[in-house]
Amino acid sequence: MNIVKTKKSASGFDEIPEQTIINSITAAVSEQRLPAGTKLGEQMLSDLFECNRANVRRALSTLATMHVVQLQPNRGAFVSTPSPKEAGDVFEARRTIERTLARKVIKNITPQDIADMRATIAAEAKARAQGDKPAELRLSRTFHMHLATIADNQVLERFLSELTLRTTLIIGLYNKVGSSNCAEDEHLDMVQAIEAKDEERLLLLIDEHLNHLEAGLDFECSAKPFFSLAEQLTIVPV
16 A cells, blocks of 8 residues: 655654645545444554544544534444434535535536536446445546536635545445436436537426435335445545
């Protein structure tokens, strides 16, 4: 495992920027390698990233503000486990934000943006065909983040980044057996509506897409099995 190291701290550890820890955990969550409820032990993370525990605590605190991690008194940090109510709230928020972004996307879209989105869809389809679920999930999220980037609203982009991560946790926790995630044709339909500057159709497609994801949830699902922290984390440097 390759780790980017910086200066030596007084404790004798090589300090890793907190952002590296944050990037690595959010990447693992976005690919469903760290499911809801996974214990994020300070000492284990300190050993894994070869940094001191103060770095880890600061990173976990930041992740908690993003609702990716839950800090439990006397128990430590865990990957967040969204409740059914939280799941509904997340999808409601995504509908509002993505509809707002869609209106700006229609105004700002360029041929290069269209090409970038089509390339992401093609890569997502390839990952799906190869059975590469982590890549498929990452690319699906990338497609939605394209909308925020094109809309050029950094505040909404930050909100959507958090909400798409929380959506990944929700789907990993509650998705019905055999239910699909983002369908390739749904993303293609969105691009076609954007290319045609058909705002009304794009808004309809966004609603249908998020409704499809939400309809695939089963809140009676039992907890999903997961693996050890060290097995599932890949270091993502700043």
